[in-house]
Amino acid sequence: MDTTLDWPELVRHPGPSDHMVQIYKDREFLVDAVLQYIGTGLAHGEAALIIARPEHRERFLHALEHAGHGASPALKLLDAEATLAKFTVDGMPEWTAFHSLIGGTIAEMRLQYPTVRAYGEMVDILWQRGDKQAAIRLEQFWNEIGRLQTFSLLCAYAMDPLHGDTYADLESICRCHTHLIPARDYAELNEAVFEASLKVLDPQLAQMLLTLAASHRPHTEMPLGQAALIWLNQNMPRTAERVLGEMRAQLD
Amino acid sequence: MNPESLPSEELRCELVALGIARERHRLGELIEILPARLDGRPYEDFDADCVAEVLIYLLSQGVIGNRDGHDARLA
Numbered sequence: 001m002d003t004t005l006d007w008p009e010l011v012r013h014p015g016p017s018d019h020m021v022q023i024y025k026d027r028e029f030l031v032d033a034v035l036q037y038i039g040t041g042l043a044h045g046e047a048a049l050i051i052a053r054p055e056h057r058e059r060f061l062h063a064l065e066h067a068g069h070g071a072s073p074a075l076k077l078l079d080a081e082a083t084l085a086k087f088t089v090d091g092m093p094e095w096t097a098f099h100s101l102i103g104g105t106i107a108e109m110r111l112q113y114p115t116v117r118a119y120g121e122m123v124d125i126l127w128q129r130g131d132k133q134a135a136i137r138l139e140q141f142w143n144e145i146g147r148l149q150t151f152s153l154l155c156a157y158a159m160d161p162l163h164g165d166t167y168a169d170l171e172s173i174c175r176c177h178t179h180l181i182p183a184r185d186y187a188e189l190n191e192a193v194f195e196a197s198l199k200v201l202d203p204q205l206a207q208m209l210l211t212l213a214a215s216h217r218p219h220t221e222m223p224l225g226q227a228a229l230i231w232l233n234q235n236m237p238r239t240a241e242r243v244l245g246e247m248r249a250q251l252d
Numbered sequence: 253m254n255p256e257s258l259p260s261e262e263l264r265c266e267l268v269a270l271g272i273a274r275e276r277h278r279l280g281e282l283i284e285i286l287p288a289r290l291d292g293r294p295y296e297d298f299d300a301d302c303v304a305e306v307l308i309y310l311l312s313q314g315v316i317g318n319r320d321g322h323d324a325r326l327a
Contacts, residue, residue, distance in 0.1 A: 200298065200302060201298050201302060202289070202296045204291070204295075236302070236306065236309060238263075239301075239305050239306070
């Protein structure tokens with residue numbers, strides 16, 4: 001049985017230094033996660049920092065307003081592109097400027113509120129541009145700030161978790177995060193991985209491989225089915241692609 | 253399932269490196285190298301690439317051995 005915490009519970013009550021990452025294809029899933037994460041924090045008297053694209057900020061604000069949190073003074077919104085430009089030199093994030101700007105902002109918020117929750121999508125802007133090295137460096141900078149100050153962080157990447165090309169990227173992204181949120185319904189994901197594996201492989205072999213995958217779960221917390229897909233992709237990429245193909249047919 | 257089908261050339265090279273001679277790469281023969289099913293029934297439908305990948309993993313991790321390994325490496 002998969003004992004991984006479901007994402008709504010995780011984002012509502014993150015650990016003090018959790019650095020979570022959500023991958024999404026459906027933007028409504030992103031809005032729901034940000035609403036649960038930021039909305040719960042604001043309801044508990046915590047501060048929230050949202051660094052997002054204009055179209056996402058609008059959606060998040062609308063959802064937060066609808067939930068009664070829109071005009072909170074504890075909520076600070078920054079534009080992702082403009083903020084990124086302030087600490088990027090020749091396409092790469094620069095630590096001193098990042099530390100001063102982002103670390104300074106969080107430190108100010110922590111003076112007034114017991115806890116800070118941050119949501120950021122600057123990494124996704126870099127990733128979607130193809131600046132993957134810069135995105136990973138920025139993730140590492142966030143982790144450095146996390147070692148200096150206590151706050152939780154949610155990142156989000158627009159990626160299709162059922163696409164084989166996602167997997168090489170996903171491994172490097174996972175290494176920077178404590179938790180991966182890959183799907184709205186973890187039970188459905190786990191079941192889909194199991195069913196697809198049964199279709200692609202002999203049932204007893206599928207069971208054996210999924211058991212092996214479960215015993216090699218990565219450091220990053222994630223649903224068992226997602227861990228199995230990552231393991232399959234690392235060890236049996238052709239089989240993984242067939243399993244993903246079955247899942248696409250089943251879930252899309 | 254076509255027992256005569258062969259895995260991709262890339263996988264066949266890996267199988268050879270692990271001691272499975274090219275003459276033993278037909279699906280029917282690769283399945284014989286897999287550990288037997290616990291219920292004793294034959295393996296169900298799956299293709300040569302998948303069997304080859306599973307074998308490569310199990311052999312490279314030392315989970316199973318290749319009984320003809322020495323001869324195969326020489327082949």
